[in-house]
Amino acid sequence: MINKSASTQVLNQDSVLAALEKSLAMIEFDLNGEVLWVNQLMLVNMEKALM
Numbered sequence: 001m002i003n004k005s006a007s008t009q010v011l012n013q014d015s016v017l018a019a020l021e022k023s024l025a026m027i028e029f030d031l032n033g034e035v036l037w038v039n040q041l042m043l044v045n046m047e048k049a050l051m
Contacts, residue, residue: 020026025042029035038046 021039022041024039025045026037026039027035027042028037
């Protein structure tokens with residue numbers, strides 16, 4: 001049964017991506033395995049792993 005009084009929230013794509021970037025360690029590679037992009041959380045975790 002569907003609750004008709006429940007509100008529907010439309011999320012802004014940029015806001016969702018920003019939230020993911022803040023909460024997940026992310027790295028992007030090209031088809032050759034070269035790093036294209038790394039977010040700050042991934043850099044912090046990689047630095048800790050190298051210590």
